[in-house]
Amino acid sequence: MRNMAVHHGFMLPQHKKASQKLLSTGHAVPIDDANREIRRDLGLEELPPTTHSNKKALSQVQEIMKRTGFKELIEGQKVEGANDD
C-alpha cells in the first residue's frame, strides 16, 4: 500500500528525510557527533566499518539506488498534502 502511495507522490516528510539520509550516507540513521565521541570512549573506531568509513562502498550503494530508481523516486518526491492530483 505504502509502495503505491509513494509511487503516486504521497510520502510523509519524516519518511522522505530518512530516505534522503539513506541516499546520502548509506544509513537511514547516520552517525552524529555525540556518538562519534561515545564510540571513542568505548574503544571502538570513531566511525563504524560501514559506508560511513568506506567511500567506495557508499558509491556502490548509491549506484544501486540509482539503478533501482530509488534516487529518482525520492528526489522527485512531493511530500504528503503537496500533491496536486
Next chain:
Amino acid sequence: MMTETQTYSFFLGCVMPNRFPNLEASIRLVLPKLGIHLEDLDGASCCPAPGVIRSFDEPTWLALASRNLALAEMAGHDIITGCNGCYGTFKEALSEIQEHPHRLKEIQKVFKGTGLKYDGKVEAKHIIEVIAELGPEFIKSKVTRPINGIKVGVHYGCHLLKPSKNRPWKQTQRHTFLDELVEATGAQSVKYKDKNICCGAGGGVRGSQVAVSIDIAKEKLDNLIEAKVDCLVNVCSFCHLQYETAQVQLNKELGEERYQIPVIYYTQLLGLAMGLNPTELGFDKHVVNTQPLLDKIFD
C-alpha cells in the same frame, strides 16, 4: 555455510553503531568469549529497514539487503546481526529469492559491473540465535558472577519471532528461549502482562507518528513497573532505542520521574555475569540511569 570455527560477518545496521555503540561494544566483548568470532562486514549499509524502505520501494529494499548479504557471501561467512529489524530484512530477503528465483536474477542484473557476486547461499543469524544454539547450560558454565536477586522483564520483539514460517524457533506463541538465557545468568525472568506486545517503533511509526509510538511503549513500561522489574532485557537495537528514549519523553510529558527502568541488551547482562567491567560493557552510556541496577547487583 557456517564455518567450523563459528566465524560470522558482523552486520551492525544503523541504530547500534550510530546511536547505541555500547551494545556493539558488549557484543564484540562477549561473543568471542563464547567461541563466536566476528569479522567486520566492511562497507555494509543500512539493512535497509523493513518497515520503512521496503514499504516505500520493495525492489530497492531487496537490492540493498542482497548487497549486504552478498558482502557476507563473498567473505565466506553467514551474516549475523543484533537488531531484530535487520534480522527480519535478511530472513525475508533470502526467503523472497528462494521462493521466487526470478528475483535473484533481477538482483544479479542490478549488481552487474559493480563487483558484487551473489547467489543467495548465505544464511542470516541473530546474535541471540547463536547464543541459544549454545544453550543455557553452556551459558551457565561461563557465569562467574551470577546476577542473583535481579528481576528482569524480558522483551523478545516482533521481527525476532515473526513471521514464524521462516524463523528458526519452535512453533509456539509462548517462547521461553530468551527467558532461559536470562535465567542462565542467575537473574529471574518475571511474568508480566502483554509480554509480546510490539515496542511501538517499527513500521516507520516512530519516525512519523511519535505520539502513537510512545503510547504503545508506555503500555509495556506500565506493565513492567507493575511487575516490579529491576530492568528490561532486549535483543534489538531499535526496541532498545524505543524503550530508552520513550521513558525520557514520558517523564517530560507527565512532569514526573515514574519511568526509570534500565534498558539492558542481553550481551551486557551476560557480560556482567561473566565478570566483565560495567564500563567496558557500556553501562555508563545509557539514556536511563543503570546505576541503581548496578548497585543492586554489586550490593
